[in-house]
Amino acid sequence: MKKIATIIVSLSMVAVMAGCGAKAVDVKDAASSGKxxxxxxxxxLPNESGADMKAAREEIGKVIETATGKKVEQxxxxxxxxxxxxxxxxxxxxxxxxxxxxxxxNAKNKKVQPLVVPSGESGTLDDAVYYSWLNVRKGEEAAYKKDSSFVIDPIAGKKMSFVSNSSTSGxxxxxxxxxxxxxxIDKYKSLTGDDLLQGGKDKFFTEVLYGGTHQGSAVNLLTGKADVAAFCDTCVANYVELSSGTANKPGAVYKVKKGAAEPFNTLEGKEFSxxxxxxxxxxPIAMNTxxxxxEDQKKLKDALTSDAVTNNPKVFLPKDSKDxxxxxxKTGKEKFLTVEDAWFNPVRELSK
Known part of the structure; x- marks a missing residue:
């Protein structure tokens, strides 16, 4: 955890450079009442709401139903x-x-707490991370290289696609x-996150688009609507494959798979760097306590962290699975682990 917190708080771009104030919602406490x-x-989220994810959603639903004996509404x-x-x-x-x-x-209602998070390959929280990417179309990456390293200086003045302003990695x-x-840089010394929300003639980006999903942000890039796009590795993993380079390293090139589902079905073979x-x-899978x-909280924690779920190929897909x-x-000892709310403090720090 300490390693991850240091990584997140530092926000160093790998190989590129060495709150919410709403009122708490008053929800009747089922946990304390025993009801x-x-x-x-x-x-x-929209990323997991597509038709291609239906089987994955239903498998989690089955785990919940089996553990609690309750009907599950998706x-x-x-x-x-x-x-x-x-x-x-x-x-x-x-x-x-x-x-x-x-x-x-959680800021809106403190009764929202983490249930479980997927571990890293080690089966622990030490490497329980995924990756946020900045991407450009294949063939345009040379403009973002200085000597042998990638730099992000040229993104200023470009058309940018994010996912949603509520997206962590997007x-x-x-x-x-x-x-x-x-x-x-002196010219941008007063730059803030709010300055990146919208584009314009006198803005950091000339235009800012929101894909609504990580998949949508990638499509904005591949269809030419955006010059640069932010999206994460896991949310596009079902649709793209590594074409060259090293996975999750600057310089990696990914290609849309043959037979990729919507919204990539018309973009087969398109590449990005x-x-x-x-x-x-x-x-996390989060819960409203x-x-x-x-009783249901305990049943769900026990079920999700069990060997049965850890070894369920419909939850943690086997390596090279086409589903x-x-x-x-699953490339190692991936499993669900329980965490406390404080584990997400590094993310809270990003809004301060």
């Missing part, structure tokens, strides 16, 4: 804010959300990294 209910609702969404609000308000009992979305939901982390890097890579804390009974999954393919 339970017959249905458990789980909400999904709630797909088209906007990050909808998922955050559903979890904070108690309209959803569970949600698989990014770290920033979790922090926002906005919060890359924008913080951009501010950290450019604020050391990664110019910046920053590690991000893994995303005000609507989920203490669509939410979590990185």
């Amino acid at each position: 339970s209910k017959d249905t458990i609702t789980i909400a999904w 709630k797909t969404t088209t906007d990050y804010t909808i998922t955050v609000e559903a979890l904070a308000s108690g309209n959803a009992d569970l949600a698989f959300v990014g770290p920033q979305a979790y922090v926002e939901a 906005f919060k982390v890359p924008s913080a990294g951009i501010v950290t890097y450019f604020s050391k 990664v110019i910046s890579v920053t590690p991000v804390l893994n995303s 005000g609507t989920l009974s203490a 669509s999954g939410m979590f990185r393919q």
Whole structure:
């Protein structure tokens, strides 16, 4: 954890450069009252709401049903804010959300707490990270190289695509990294994250687009709507494959797979180059402890961290699996682990 916190807080762009004030939502506390209910609702961010993810969502649903004996209602969404609000308000009992979305939901309602997070390859929290990328179209990456290293200086004045301003790896982390890097340059010494939200003639970016999903941000890049795009490795892993270079390192080139599902189905063979890579804390399955009974909370923690789920090939996909999954393919000892709310403090620091 200490290693990850240091990485996140420093926000050093690998190989590129050496809060929410809403009122807390008052939700009746099911855990303390001991009350339970017959249905458990789980909400999904837009990234995991597509048709290609249906089997993966349903498998998590089956785990929940088996563990609790309750019916599971799946709630797909088209906007990050909808998922955050559903979890904070108690309209959803569970949600698989990014770290920033979790922090926002927790700020709205302290009864929102992490249930589990996927570990890293080691089976521990030491490497429980995924990666935020800044990307350009293949063939345009030379402009972002200085000597033998990639630099992000040329992104100023470009058309930029983010995911959502509630996305950790699709906005919060890359924008913080951009501010950290450019604020050391006199011309941009007063640059803030808010300056990156919109484009314009006198803005840092000439135009700013939001893909709504990581997939959508990648499509903005590949279709020429944006010059640079932020999205993460895990959210596009089902649609692209490494074409050259080293995975999750600047200079890596990825190509849209043959037969890729929507929204990449018309972009087969299109390539992009990664110019910046920053590690991000893994995303939690979060719970609303005000609507989920203490008994169900324990059952779910026990089930999700069990060997049965760890070894479930529909949850943690085997290496080289052709199926669509939410979590990185199993290359080591990946599993779900429990964490406390404080584990996400490095993400909270990004908003200060």
